[in-house]
Amino acid sequence: MKSIRNILPACILLAGLLLLPSCVQNKEKEQPNIVWITSEDNSANFLKLYDENGASTPSIEFLASHGLQFTNAFSNAPVCSVARSTLISSCYAPRIGAQYHRKAQQVPEPEGLRMFPAYLRDAGYFTTNNAKEDYNIIKTDDVWDISSGKATWRKRAEGQPFFHVQNIGTTHESRLHFTADQMAKQATKTSPEGVFIPPYHPNTELFRYTYARYHDRIMEMDTQVGKIIEELKKDNLLDDTFIFYYGDHGGVLPGSKGYLKEAGLKVPFVVYVPEKYKHLVPEAPGSKIDGFVSFIDFGATVLQLAGVDVPEEMDGMPFLGPGIKSKDVEKREETYSYADRFDEKYDLVRALRVGKYKYIRNYQPFNMDGLQNNYRYKMLAYQEWRELYEKGELNEAQSTFFKTKAVEELYDLEEDPYEVNNLAGESDHAEMLEKMRSRLREKIVQLPDLSLFPEHYFLQEGLQNPVQFGNERKSEIAELLSIADLQLLSFEEAKERIEKSLLSEKPFERYWALNVCSTFGEEAGGFIPLVVEISQADPELTNKVRAAEYLALFGSTDPAAVINDALASSSDLAECWLILNTVSLLKDMKSPYTFTIDESLFPESFLDDGNIKQRLTYINEIVPE
Numbered sequence: 285m286k287s288i289r290n291i292l293p294a295c296i297l298l299a300g301l302l303l304l305p306s307c308v309q310n311k312e313k314e315q316p317n318i319v320w321i322t323s324e325d326n327s328a329n330f331l332k333l334y335d336e337n338g339a340s341t342p343s344i345e346f347l348a349s350h351g352l353q354f355t356n357a358f359s360n361a362p363v364c365s366v367a368r369s370t371l372i373s374s375c376y377a378p379r380i381g382a383q384y385h386r387k388a389q390q391v392p393e394p395e396g397l398r399m400f401p402a403y404l405r406d407a408g409y410f411t412t413n414n415a416k417e418d419y420n421i422i423k424t425d426d427v428w429d430i431s432s433g434k435a436t437w438r439k440r441a442e443g444q445p446f447f448h449v450q451n452i453g454t455t456h457e458s459r460l461h462f463t464a465d466q467m468a469k470q471a472t473k474t475s476p477e478g479v480f481i482p483p484y485h486p487n488t489e490l491f492r493y494t495y496a497r498y499h500d501r502i503m504e505m506d507t508q509v510g511k512i513i514e515e516l517k518k519d520n521l522l523d524d525t526f527i528f529y530y531g532d533h534g535g536v537l538p539g540s541k542g543y544l545k546e547a548g549l550k551v552p553f554v555v556y557v558p559e560k561y562k563h564l565v566p567e568a569p570g571s572k573i574d575g576f577v578s579f580i581d582f583g584a585t586v587l588q589l590a591g592v593d594v595p596e597e598m599d600g601m602p603f604l605g606p607g608i609k610s611k612d613v614e615k616r617e618e619t620y621s622y623a624d625r626f627d628e629k630y631d632l633v634r635a636l637r638v639g640k641y642k643y644i645r646n647y648q649p650f651n652m653d654g655l656q657n658n659y660r661y662k663m664l665a666y667q668e669w670r671e672l673y674e675k676g677e678l679n680e681a682q683s684t685f686f687k688t689k690a691v692e693e694l695y696d697l698e699e700d701p702y703e704v705n706n707l708a709g710e711s712d713h714a715e716m717l718e719k720m721r722s723r724l725r726e727k728i729v730q731l732p733d734l735s736l737f738p739e740h741y742f743l744q745e746g747l748q749n750p751v752q753f754g755n756e757r758k759s760e761i762a763e764l765l766s767i768a769d770l771q772l773l774s775f776e777e778a779k780e781r782i783e784k785s786l787l788s789e790k791p792f793e794r795y796w797a798l799n800v801c802s803t804f805g806e807e808a809g810g811f812i813p814l815v816v817e818i819s820q821a822d823p824e825l826t827n828k829v830r831a832a833e834y835l836a837l838f839g840s841t842d843p844a845a846v847i848n849d850a851l852a853s854s855s856d857l858a859e860c861w862l863i864l865n866t867v868s869l870l871k872d873m874k875s876p877y878t879f880t881i882d883e884s885l886f887p888e889s890f891l892d893d894g895n896i897k898q899r900l901t902y903i904n905e906i907v908p909e
Contacts, residue, residue, distance in 0.1 A: 313591045314606075315408065315445040316561045317437070317525035321512055322416075322449065323505045324364065324456040325541055327534030328357070328552045330502050337480035339502040343510035344529055348554040350569050351527075358578040358619040358637070359533035361385075362541055362548030363626055367533040367579060369420040372399045372427075374583035374598035377622060379731040381742060381750030382420035384625045386894075388743055388858045390422045394751040397597040400583035402426040404447050407592050410440035416451040438519070447586065450512055454505040457536040460494060461662045467493055474499040482547075482702045483681050484539060485665075486672055494537065494665045526589060526604075527556035528582070538666045539685055542626045543653060544635040544644055545703050549621050553577070555604065564589060566610035575616040576637075577603050620727055624735055628895040629657040630865040632735055636724045642703065643720035644693040647768050650802045650837070654686040656868050658898040691771045691803060694720065725769070729762045736764040737792060738826055740858035760790075767796040775807040786814050791824040798830040805838050812839050819843075825850040826862055833866045836877050843870065844879040851885040857893060860886065864899040871903060880904045 328334040331341050333348060334355070359367045361377060369382035373393060377383040381391040393399065399419075401411040405426060413428050414435040430439065437446040462470070467490070476492035479499065485491050509529060516522055531551035535541030540548045557565050567573065577585075580600035587594050588605030603613045623633040632647040654673075660666050672678050673686045681704040692708040694717050699705075707713040727733075732754045734742055746753030754761065767785050770778040778800065785797035801808040801815060812835065819831035819841075829850050832843035847867060854860050870877060881903055883891055890896050900906065 313407075314561065314564070315590055316558065316564070317445055317521060318447045318586055318589060319437075319512070319516065319525055319527045320447075320449045321452065321509055321527065321529045322532050323452045323454070323509075323529075324532050325535035326455045326498075326502060326505070326531045326552070327540060327547045328531070328550045329547065330455075330498065331552050333554075334552055339474070339499040339506075341502065341506035341509075343506045343513060344552065344554060346513065347509075347527055347529055347556040348570075351555045351557040352565060352567060352569070353572045354553040354555070354577055355572050355574050356576045356619075357530065357551050357553035358549050358576065358621065359531075359551050360549075360579050360619070360621050362533050362535070362543055362621070362623060364416075364532060365418045365420050366622070366624075368416075368418045370579040371532075371582055372401075372417075372419055373397070373421055374400055374580050374600035376580060376599050376620065376731055376733075377420070378624070378733040378735050379599070379751065379754065380421070381734055381746060381753075383622055383735060384420065384739055386627060387420040388739065389747060390420055391747060391750050392422050393424075394597050395749065397595055399423065399427045400587055400598075401428060401447060403587055403592050403595070404590055405429065407590060408445065409590065410437065410444045410446040411448075412437060412439070412446065413449045414451065416453070437521075445590070447590075451532075452505050452508050454508060455498070455501045455531075455536070457541055457659075457663070459501050460498060460536060460665070462497070462664070464664065467664070472496040472500050473503070483704055484684070484702055485537070486669065486678060486682055488668065488672075490668050491665055494663070498537065522556075523559050524561075525556075525558055526561065529554050529556075530582075538660070538663065538669050539653065542623065542629075542657065542660065544621050544623050544633050546642070546697065546701070549619075549635075561589075564606060565604050566608055566613055573603075573613060575603070575613040576619050577613075577616065578619045578621075618723075620724075622733075622735070625739060625861070626657055627659055628861060628864070628898045629655055629868075630862055631655070634724060634728065634733070636720055636727065637697075638720065638723065640696055640698045641716055641720060642693075642695040642697055643717070643724060644695075645721070645724055646689040646691055646693070647771075648799055648802075649689040649691050649771070650805075650873075651869060652686055652688055652872065653684075655865075655872055656902050658902060692717065692721065721772070725765065728765055729758065732758045732761045734761075736761045736768070736796075738795065738859075738862060740826070740856045740862065741792070743858055744856070760792075764792055764796050767793055767800065770797075770800045771803045775804050778804075779810075782808070783811065783814070786811060786818065791822075791827060794818065794822065794827050795824065795830060798827060798834060802830070802834045802837065808834075809838065815839070816841070819846050825854055825859060829863050829866050833869065836870055836875050837873060842877045844877065848879075848881070848885060851881065855887065857890055857896075860890060861895050861899075864896070864903065867903050868899060 330338050332338040360370045361367045363385045365385045366377050370377050411428050412435040413431040415433040437448045440446050474496040476496040479495040481487045530553040534548040584594045584600040585602040585604050588602035617639045619637050621635045631651045635644045693706045694708040695703045734754050785793045815831045822828050832846035835841035836843040
């Protein structure tokens with residue numbers, strides 16, 4: 285009985301502790317504060333910390349000297365909404381249906397998964413975001429305590445740990461939408477004559493000024509970073525707070541934002557390590573980390589630092605926190621990236637980087653990179669670049685942006701950091717090409733990547749549960765990929781399978797076979813009678829249009845009737861976007877068939893849509909007021 289009396293108080297105490305609120309229990313855990321400082325649209329090469337030609341950024345350099353500099357950090361997507369959807373979910377966007385910019389509709393999180401700040405709140409953290417979200421995913425009420433232009437860590441309870449995101453828009457693409465008059469009157473602090481112009485850009489007065497103006501924006505952004513550091517210092521928080529600084533994707537000079545070149549994907553990323561929590565990182569302050577990290581990993585890393593279990597449903601892996609070893613982080617050498625629709629402009633490109641090698645797969649190579657994208661072409665440098673191309677005043681490297689693309693691209697980034705020398709056709713690199721090609725295929729099927737289906741079909745059939753939709757169609761996605769990969773063969777090798785796919789009862793097998801025909805161009809001319817039949821009778825409107833697209837480019841057939849009929853027949857907004865992309869492509873390819881699109885073809889509600897407006901403005905050559 286005596287032993288029972290001795291045990292009883294301990295049992296009561298234990299029970300009481302178990303009943304304490306989680307935020308009280310968690311005070312016994314290590315719970316560092318974590319701040320993210322996010323600058324928009326700037327790639328790593330704009331900072332002297334990463335590139336000798338970059339701008340000086342003393343505030344960011346301060347963070348790096350008291351923490352870690354990641355030399356190989358990547359956004360998985362080269363545009364805001366897709367990059368931020370990847371960050372907040374720690375998931376590959378094409379796996380969960382969040383890969384289109386701008387979203388037609390938001391998608392739900394995968395079953396069993398929440399946006400990562402929700403898990404921090406469960407652990408007692410105060411979570412704040414100031415102020416940009418831009419998610420393609422439905423946000424639930426449990427993510428942020430405050431998300432607004434007034435959000436601050438200072439509104440937390442006394443002693444409560446916090447996670448705060450501070451967004452800086454100073455370097456956003458729109459900051460380069462200056463006019464010729466502004467260029468003439470507004471001098472830059474950075475000398476235009478002293479900037480470095482990479483070999484894929486023309487070295488003109490306008491490009492030099494644009495680079496110099498952007499260097500000024502980088503330095504201004506760094507000053508803002510310094511002010512946030514000072515606010516934390518004023519609140520005596522620097523010894524308790526990890527500070528992540530990173531760019532939300534690459535950019536923003538022409539050919540970077542929106543494209544899977546390193547300039548669109550590789551971001552500056554440093555982590556300030558507080559003295560109190562040095563034991564939670566794998567290297568000493570001031571170190572450089574060469575292992576690859578990407579946006580799928582950031583949320584998982586924050587959870588690891590906070591002592592919160594990382595959900596299995598996340599694609600990312602932590603690179604800091606308890607149990608993370610330096611040797612394991614340094615072994616990482618792979619990143620996967622994706623580019624789909626950007627506003628009204630469609631394409632489908634995937635890229636894989638492994639170590640120093642970069643592989644890009646263009647699934648619709650007849651879409652040149654320079655295809656009209658109204659927001660991009662607000663920048664004078666974009667306009668001049670295209671004008672110089674049309675005048676024949678660019679060299680080969682500078683002209684590539686406006687030409688149809690190679691199906692595959694392979695670059696050795698140590699030898700060719702600006703990705704101008706495509707090694708895909710060189711026998712010396714055949715083994716590496718096959719290795720990268722196979723790994724990319726494996727990745728697409730493994731996810732699976734939902735972009736093998738046209739966007740409108742995914743929205744119609746898979747919006748309620750994108751992950752389940754993809755998993756149930758994994759074998760179908762693999763089959764569509766195998767048809768798309770006929771582009772990698774010679775026409776003679778691919779011919780029989782192309783014909784079989786054009787005759788398939790499955791609509792998206794026909795869809796991909798038509799894309800393959802457009803890739804082979806005139807070589808596929810023997811299929812013209814079959815393609816004509818598809819353009820006239822296929823029940824899938826986008827197949828009719830894809831067929832008309834091929835016939836306009838290679839079969840001397842005016843596509844206007846087919847396209848106008850498809851637009852008049854469609855009641856799906858995303859389907860209309862894809863159809864209008866074909867019209868814009870034909871215009872940019874200097875097809876002999878030019879025509880206007882009558883607004884009466886669309887339901888009245890569609891005419892308020894920004895993507896429809898932008899395409900009609902360009903196709904019909906409407907001068908904006």
